[in-house]
Amino acid sequence: MYKRTKFYDLDYYKFTGSWAWIFHRLSGLALIFYLTLHIWVINSLTRGPEKFNKVMTFLGSPLFKFLEVGLWGVILYHAFNGVRVVLIDFSKGSLYHKRLFFILVAVAFILWVAGSYVILSHVL
Amino acid sequence: MNKNFKETSKTGAIAWLLQRISAVVLFVILMTHFLLYHFISKGTPSWNEVIAKMQSPWFNLMQFLFLVTALYHGLNGVWMVVEDYFHCRCWRIAIFSLIWLVGLCLLFIGTFTIIKVANLNPGV
Numbered sequence: 020m021y022k023r024t025k026f027y028d029l030d031y032y033k034f035t036g037s038w039a040w041i042f043h044r045l046s047g048l049a050l051i052f053y054l055t056l057h058i059w060v061i062n063s064l065t066r067g068p069e070k071f072n073k074v075m076t077f078l079g080s081p082l083f084k085f086l087e088v089g090l091w092g093v094i095l096y097h098a099f100n101g102v103r104v105v106l107i108d109f110s111k112g113s114l115y116h117k118r119l120f121f122i123l124v125a126v127a128f129i130l131w132v133a134g135s136y137v138i139l140s141h142v143l
Numbered sequence: 144m145n146k147n148f149k150e151t152s153k154t155g156a157i158a159w160l161l162q163r164i165s166a167v168v169l170f171v172i173l174m175t176h177f178l179l180y181h182f183i184s185k186g187t188p189s190w191n192e193v194i195a196k197m198q199s200p201w202f203n204l205m206q207f208l209f210l211v212t213a214l215y216h217g218l219n220g221v222w223m224v225v226e227d228y229f230h231c232r233c234w235r236i237a238i239f240s241l242i243w244l245v246g247l248c249l250l251f252i253g254t255f256t257i258i259k260v261a262n263l264n265p266g267v
Contacts, residue, residue, distance in 0.1 A: 044224055047217070047220045047221075047224075048220075048221065048224065050217065051217035051218065051220065051221055054213055054214070054217055054249075055245075055249060058210070058249050058252055058253050058256075059252065061253075061256055062252050062253075062255075062256045064190065064193060064194070064197075064256060064259075064260050065255070065256055065259045065260060067190075068189075068190035068191070071190040071193075072189060072190055075187040075188065075189075075190075076187065078187065079186065079187040087181065091177065091181070094173065094177070098169075098170050098173065098174070101166050101170065102170070104163075104166075105163055105166060105167065108163060109163070134177070134181070134182060137181075137182045138181060138182070141185050141186060
């Protein structure tokens with residue numbers, strides 16, 4: 020019979036796939052929180068130019084540029100691990116999923132560094 | 144076959160498949176979105192620029208598709224997490240209703256923004 024895995028079953032945390040899954044969930048929850056804020060901010064377009072431009076000036080501050088760098092990282096991780104999930108489910112990804120994880124994270128990391136450079140070069 | 148197909152509504156197989164399809168759609172749209180609005184365009188856009196862009200029906204259709212897939216993918220993702228940790232029926236019904244309520248509100252806010260902005264005059 021199967022035993023339900025509890026969070027304190029530490030054996031579970033030894034595997035690449037478990038960590039990939041945990042971070043996929045956490046990044047997903049962060050992104051739905053961001054999406055909610057994003058929809059609300061874009062809604063300020065309907066409240067006239069003064070209101071919108073005020074919001075955009077606030078969001079254009081260096082603090083938000085650093086948060087944008089973080090957002091880009093979270094999106095890249097979620098998107099590239101998502102590619103891995105799709106390959107596991109629809110292809111033979113489960114045969115090489117660990118190698119695939121490190122390759123995709125490496126690609127995501129390169130894109131993160133390149134993208135962060137571009138974002139920060141707009142303000143610094 | 145028919146019987147098995149009926150069962151999928153209980154097992155969540157359709158939700159699983161839609162989660163993968165929306166993932167692939169989002170991967171393409173989100174990467175394009177980030178490339179256009181975070182890397183190519185510098186600084187924060189003014190109200191007039193955004194309003195001018197949102198006069199194109201194709202652009203707005205794309206935004207609507209983005210909104211719907213992102214909301215579905217995000218909120219179904221939240222529900223998948225909830226299903227793993229909440230086993231009491233009352234909690235599940237309450238959270239499922241809350242997710243639907245939040246989803247419909249955000250869909251309404253997003254769609255309202257697109258429609259209202261499409262009918263604004265960019266020159267004002």
